Amino acid sequence: xxxxxxxxxxxxxxxxxxxxxxxxxxxxxxxxxxxxxxxxxxxxxxxxxxxxxxxxxxxxxxxxxxxxxxxxxxxxxxxxxxxxxxxxxxxxxxxxxxxxxxxxxxxxxxxxxxxxxxxxxxxxxxxxxxxxxxxxxxxxxxxxxxxxxxxxxxxxxxxxxxxxxxxxxxxxxxxxxxxxxxxxxxxxxxxxxxxxxxxxxxxxxxxxxxxxxxxxxxxxxxxxxxxxxxxxxxxxxxxxxxxxxxxxxxxxxxxxxxxxxxxxxxxxxxxxxxxxxxxxxxxxxxxxxxxxxxxxxxxxxxxxxxxxxxxxxxxxxxxxxxxxxxxxxxxxxxxxx
Amino acid sequence: xxxxxxxxxxxxxxxxxxxxxxxxxxxxxxxxxxxxxxxxxxxxxxxxxxxxxxxxxxxxxxxxxxxxxxxxxxxxxxxxxxxxxxxxxxxxxxxxxxxxxxxxxxxxxxxxxxxxxxxxxxxxxxxxxxxxxxxxxxxxxxxxxxxxxxxxxxxxxxxxxxxxxxxxxxxxxxxxxxxxxxxxxxxxxxxxxxxxxxxxxxxxxxxxxxxxxxxxxxxxxxxxxxxxxxxxxxxxxxxxxxxxxxxxxxxxxxxxxxxxxxxxxxxxxxxxxxxxxxxxxxxxxxxxxxxxxxxxxxxxxxxxxxxxxxxxxxxxxxxxxxxxxxxxxxxxxxxxx
Numbered sequence: 131x132x133x134x135x136x137x138x139x140x141x142x143x144x145x146x147x148x149x150x151x152x153x154x155x156x157x158x159x160x161x162x163x164x165x166x167x168x169x170x171x172x173x174x175x176x177x178x179x180x181x182x183x184x185x186x187x188x189x190x191x192x193x194x195x196x197x198x199x200x201x202x203x204x205x206x207x208x209x210x211x212x213x214x215x216x217x218x219x220x221x222x223x224x225x226x227x228x229x230x231x232x233x234x235x236x237x238x239x240x241x242x243x244x245x246x247x248x249x250x251x252x253x254x255x256x257x258x259x260x261x262x263x264x265x266x267x268x269x270x271x272x273x274x275x276x277x278x279x280x281x282x283x284x285x286x287x288x289x290x291x292x293x294x295x296x297x298x299x300x301x302x303x304x305x306x307x308x309x310x311x312x313x314x315x316x317x318x319x320x321x322x323x324x325x326x327x328x329x330x331x332x333x334x335x336x337x338x339x340x341x342x343x344x345x346x347x348x349x350x351x352x353x354x355x356x357x358x359x360x361x362x363x364x365x366x367x368x369x370x371x372x373x374x375x376x377x378x379x380x381x382x383x384x385x386x387x388x389x390x391x392x393x394x395x396x397x398x399x400x401x402x403x404x405x406x407x408x409x410x411x412x413x414x415x416x417x418x419x420x421x422x423x424x425x426x427x428x429x430x431x432x433x434x435x436x437x438x439x440x441x442x443x444x445x446x447x448x449x450x451x452x453x454x455x456x457x458x459x460x461x462x463x464x465x466x467x
Numbered sequence: 468x469x470x471x472x473x474x475x476x477x478x479x480x481x482x483x484x485x486x487x488x489x490x491x492x493x494x495x496x497x498x499x500x501x502x503x504x505x506x507x508x509x510x511x512x513x514x515x516x517x518x519x520x521x522x523x524x525x526x527x528x529x530x531x532x533x534x535x536x537x538x539x540x541x542x543x544x545x546x547x548x549x550x551x552x553x554x555x556x557x558x559x560x561x562x563x564x565x566x567x568x569x570x571x572x573x574x575x576x577x578x579x580x581x582x583x584x585x586x587x588x589x590x591x592x593x594x595x596x597x598x599x600x601x602x603x604x605x606x607x608x609x610x611x612x613x614x615x616x617x618x619x620x621x622x623x624x625x626x627x628x629x630x631x632x633x634x635x636x637x638x639x640x641x642x643x644x645x646x647x648x649x650x651x652x653x654x655x656x657x658x659x660x661x662x663x664x665x666x667x668x669x670x671x672x673x674x675x676x677x678x679x680x681x682x683x684x685x686x687x688x689x690x691x692x693x694x695x696x697x698x699x700x701x702x703x704x705x706x707x708x709x710x711x712x713x714x715x716x717x718x719x720x721x722x723x724x725x726x727x728x729x730x731x732x733x734x735x736x737x738x739x740x741x742x743x744x745x746x747x748x749x750x751x752x753x754x755x756x757x758x759x760x761x762x763x764x765x766x767x768x769x770x771x772x773x774x775x776x777x778x779x780x781x782x783x784x785x786x787x788x789x790x791x792x793x794x795x796x797x798x799x800x801x802x803x804x
Contacts, residue, residue, distance in 0.1 A: 197672070197678065234590055271489070274720055318678075318680070320680075327721070327724070328724075335534075341534065341655075342723065342724035342725055343657075343680075343681070343722060343723045343725070344654070345724065349721060352717050352720060352721070353713070353717070354713040354714075354715075354716040354717050354739055354743065355713075356742065358745060361716070361739070361742045361743045361745075361746045363717060363720050363743075370503055370721075376690070377691075378694075379691040379698070379700055380690075380700060381689050382690050383611055383689060383700050384664070384686060384707075385680060385722060386679065386680045386688070387665075387668045387679035387680055387682065388679055388680070402691055402698070405693065405698045406691065406698045406700075408698075409697060409698045434615040453695070461796045467616070
């Protein structure tokens with residue numbers, strides 16, 4: 131499988147929001163909470179709740195025991211935004227700028243020259259090879275501990291160009307509620323992203339409530355070595371695993387070892403894990419987030435260079451998978467809305 | 468890193484035994500349970516309990532919050548036996564025998580001829596190349612679902628040559644108690660084994676109480692494909708990752724994303740993950756199982772071809788790591804003892 135731009139370039143910190151209980155009349159003894167308050171009433175919200183009720187009801191023939199309640203979610207465009215470019219690309223660019231003072235030769239050398247001059251056209255013209263070089267230079271050559279600190283510092287300080295907020299505040303409130311709701315019903319939630327594992331882990335655990343070992347993504351190779359008496363893992367400039375398209379079911383099997391029963395995604399890169407989820411022996415739910423909100427977020431699908439949603443859209447319609455219309459289904463997009 | 472025999476050939480189903488409470492006088496109101504009843508009183512048992520008490524006491528300066536309580540365990544020789552050969556080798560041999568009727572050419576072709584004739588000397592003479600061929604032939608070429616069923620059937624029917632019991636009954640009762648004890652104290656327990664991930668997962672979850680996604684091991688490559696309309700993952704005859712020696716810390720970082728604070732092992736293949744665990748920022752415990760019981764189990768260390776324990780033994784002594792003397796520290800080896 132050939133790595134595409136999508137698979138190499140991806141990238142957030144935020145607050146975990148718990149469900150807000152709907153106020154109940156005092157005479158009502160039993161407290162009824164809406165587990166998905168940012169979801170408008172409609173077929174998608176009903177389908178999610180019905181699905182969870184069925185698979186958790188041990189009297190129902192479609193009951194699924196907790197160990198098999200595996201839910202997988204793409205990250206970019208599914209749990210947080212991915213426009214105007216994958217956030218991991220902004221990270222790579224900022225990293226190159228931060229490193230530039232030690233590399234005067236970059237002023238004349240592509241793709242670094244393009245990055246330093248803010249020339250996105252020249253950056254794109256450097257092609258896949260240029261972008262791989264960019265990512266390897268910005269993501270490799272240090273220990274894993276050092277890289278974790280670099281990502282942690284960046285996510286705490288960098289701001290999204292449109293919203294002027296830290297990237298990890300651009301997560302979808304309805305999806306945070308969905309993650310909480312599934313976990314409250316003994317689902318084990320995983321991220322299965324084309325983005326870099328080590329780019330996500332430093333912040334995603336706190337934002338999504340998903341432990342580091344349940345975050346699967348693309349990776350570069352690493353090497354264990356003892357440097358001046360100190361055991362270290364060093365990041366090498368070599369691709370290890372591309373967790374996108376056909377790679378997603380492979381990553382699921384390798385890291386999780388079970389076929390999921392719930393799959394959330396937003397692009398053609400998620401199609402294969404949708405197909406894989408749909409073909410298991412248990413009742414399953416495939417949920418595609420469709421970016422239809424040009425005002426609060428962005429609207430894009432079949433023609434987009436980022437998060438292209440074309441074949442996936444056709445299959446979702448043909449198979450009756452749940453297609454979330456962001457504009458109509460969500461009464462809130464970001465926690466800060 | 469060159470794959471060694473150790474790294475390619477490894478292999479178990481059993482009952483999970485919960486801790487037996489020590490009988491208490493009726494006048495004693497507070498029930499005091501011994502969490503490690505199969506461990507004799509002594510410095511190792513005391514060290515385990517002291518370690519757990521310290522890192523779980525939020526008033527202690529060495530307190531470690533639950534998310535960072537990562538415990539990793541080797542499998543062969545640490546959680547179950549590995550003599551007279553790695554159990555996964557017995558599986559591979561049985562598999563070749565089961566496949567032989569479709570392969571008459573194997574009667575004249577090494578290493579298959581050696582396996583079919585029970586000629587271990589000739590099998591060893593076929594070298595690493597022969598053994599890799601044996602493993603690839605027995606472990607690849609089918610879907611992951613099919614392989615899972617093959618392993619499940621084998622573990623339910625095959626018997627260990629010395630004990631005449633299913634291999635997964637040859638697990639160490641004291642280690643089962645240790646796993647339970649750590650989990651009861653909010654440790655997350657992982658297996659990090661040189662053995663094959665997909666050889667362990669079908670049975671290890673039930674035996675050790677460790678979920679499939681917390682089982683890390685060596686792997687071969689797989690491929691997602693849609694065969695006659697059915698999405699499948701097929702196992703390919705190509706090594707993907709060797710989770711042994713320097714590979715163990717690499718596997719820990721890739722699959723878990725945190726440095727462990729507790730590491731259990733038994734051989735030189737576990738040394739690097741011991742070093743890695745020992746060099747973290749939190750208080751940590753390194754526990755080596757030393758095979759010293761030639762009567763109830765086996766006695767071997769520096770000279771053994773399986774589970775060689777030489778450099779690791781030196782480092783354990785030099786660094787004051789805990790060295791479990793199986794003969795003296797364990798009042799029970801197997802659950803059936």
